[in-house]
Amino acid sequence: MEAVVVLFNRDLRVHDHPALAEACASARHVVPLFVLDPAIEARHRRDFLHACLHDLRSSLLALGGNLAVRHGDPVAQAVRLAQETGASAVWASEDVSSLARRRERRLAAECETHRLEFRLFPGVTVVPPGALTPGSSGANHYRVFSPYWRAWSATAHRPVLGAPHRLRLPPGVDPGELPELPREPYGVVRGGESEGRRRLDHWIRHGLASYAEDRDRMAGRTSMLSAYLHFGCVSPSEVVDRAAGRPGGEEYVRQLCWRDFHYQVVNDFPEMGRRDYRDRDVEWRRDEEAEAAWREGMTGVPIVDAGMRQLRAEGWMHNRVRLITGSYLTKRLGIDWRAGLAHFGEWLVDGDMANNSGNWQWVAGTGNDTRPYRTLNPLRQAKKFDPDGEYVRRYVPELASLPDNLVHEPWKVRGGVPGYPASPLGGELTS
Template sequence: MHVSVVLFTADLRLHDHPPMRAALDASDAVVPLFVRDRAVTAAGFDPPNRRAFLADCLADLDASLRERGGRLVVRSGDLVEEVCRVVTEADADEIHMAAGHTAFAARREERLRRALEADGRRLFVHDAVTVAVPPGTVTPASADHFAVFTPYFRQWDRLVLRPVAPPPRRVSVPGHVTGEPLPARGDVGGVSPALAAGGEAAGRRRMTAYWRKGLDAYDDTRDDLAADTTSRFSPHLHFGTLSAVELVHRARKQGGPGADALVRQLAWRDFHRQVLAARPGAARADYRTKRDSWRSRRTAAADIEAWETGRTGYPVIDAAMRQLRHEGWMHNRARLLTASFLAKTLYVDWRIGAAHFLHWLVDGDVANNQLNWQWVAGTGTDTRPNRVLNPLTQAKKYDPDGTYVRRWVPELAGVDAPAVHEPWKLAGPDRAALDYPEPVVELSAGLYRFRQARERAR
């Protein structure tokens, strides 16, 4: 009997899964395998929210496989060692997996390839499983990657994507290959109270509902903080419970401004991955240095703590940071505002903010998180690196009646707009009655500090 192993990583679904389709076409039986890689834990890539969401995803994937006569085999340890053990137990000669696009994933994939080839086994790595367009597919004539999004998108948007693969009808798994019990969300401590449910079934329900009620208005409402009409696909894209290829196909088929805007956001994911694949050091180092003398955790401890806990005195910033802790997720506009406030208004090293986001965000991944932070900090691909987002102007534009602020900052529940965005302007007893801090910095002072620092570094 010919057996293949399908190694799941960030592609925890059965719909549109090329590795599974290839393995089933080539084999009599497959071993669907997920390894809880101890190197991921050691690197700090699985904080509580993502560990809990992952548990949901694995349980859902196992249930879907069992509906088709199969099951998920879960192992823990070093990924290469565990894959090789399963390959030996199953007497498999082919291993199929999705391509990763970080330096960590590339090193792990190369280690696995060498170990398997030394044992006479073959590793097949499938592109366009976790992204719509893999890094290296779209390149400029004179460089190895695009450093500006718009010309990248022009070429990206002209590509014909691979067709969507149907889910398997039946999956046969060798009975003698065993795994450990599935992890459970309830066993994970420190999880955000309102963390969304994970898994392909939850992702597909969200996709179906959004296509019916949200997509057409996406371009008009996605920046409205209180309306919260963004797709919230990002956790499912991060864990691969939804396919970026399928989303692009469906959006292009439907058409309209909302669909076009969603496709553009999906292209941003691929853009960041092609930047990081070409410049893996950008996960930690400035992509385009401005020679900043950032304030550190040692020199700005009080300001950083106020930002992390949602006590800066700027209501829209505090609302967003509290949403992050409560849901493990944050509205995209709010991400831009909080990042700009930390990096430019407080002039704190962007890496501190990126690390805080990576700890709490269920959709936190290296490419999107680090490069979005660099974009906001002015060290990345933004063509206007010195732009500063004013939290008051932005709040009045994207939360004009203060609904978003009052939702997350209950101290201001009884304050009407516009005072809810500037509570320090309240007079006498009204201000004294609020258990809410004064601003950690005046916006004009923060802007002056940032501009002076950038000027000195020129």
């Protein structure tokens, strides 16, 4: 094969990239391409993405190639670049969102029209969506996590691939201009495969062993790999491969299995971000004032407010706090989960459609939770997982001087902290 265009989307790495590895092994020339689509480039994730692209270009240059950067419609740009470089194929990693699948269908049709080979490769998940199905029920996907986890754990995963040794561009390819990097990037993590692999190395050596006992501690450290997994800076298969069998590894790998679980649900139910997965007899109420207080971290419930302020300040939130803030919005305030999904999607650097939608529907009782009426009591959760109030004090400085026995209890500080609101629920949080 003379030349292949490899279209990058959410797989911004050179290690364990099946499409790139196969192209380098079977084609004389490889044209890596990323298309900046202004229609979907969210402001809060832009800084991270741009850093990813700079790092990816550096990695490809080190292999002897480059990253072609274009603007506009990915389908049109991929076909155009294939024609300009004499490529006979366009390859990409398979994804599951409605947007990605529409793009894949359009790209397949355009490649057929222009007599180009189009292939999709794994790489976004550990086990490809649709590969595992519950045989006895006849369903196309698993609706409950535990049996999926058992099937997933018993499945042989594809081997992890190294980075290509060499990559050759066709002559005369215009690489295009990379977007500028901001002086003060948004969020607490910096984009790119190099940084993602550094964090993964550090986590495996220094954090994984204590993960099982520390993972719900809100003020504690976590792997902070979610954004790198979302943008494909690190391969989920490599993360699982390196964590499995180590102390703390099983619990951590289980969380990565949850990621695959949500992807296989969305693969079969692409409306996950718009429609209830399970019908539930609930009438969501409209309360703009309460919703605004929740978004701004001014509900008067310290653990909820701490989480919502962390989200705006850092573009990230501890997973346990995501569940608490989501449960508070949907179960305590009775506000539609789609409002929470939209807000998280606006601010999270790791905002992933499948996981964000799956988790929001889980806490709302419309998703894959087998106990749909479960409510996470924010006071009990705070006292259990932030016992000394370190997390709350970090993000709600108005409460920093309160003693440990008061920092989490909204009704006991009513009117006692200037500038901090009283919770409208008050003592109801003890129930």
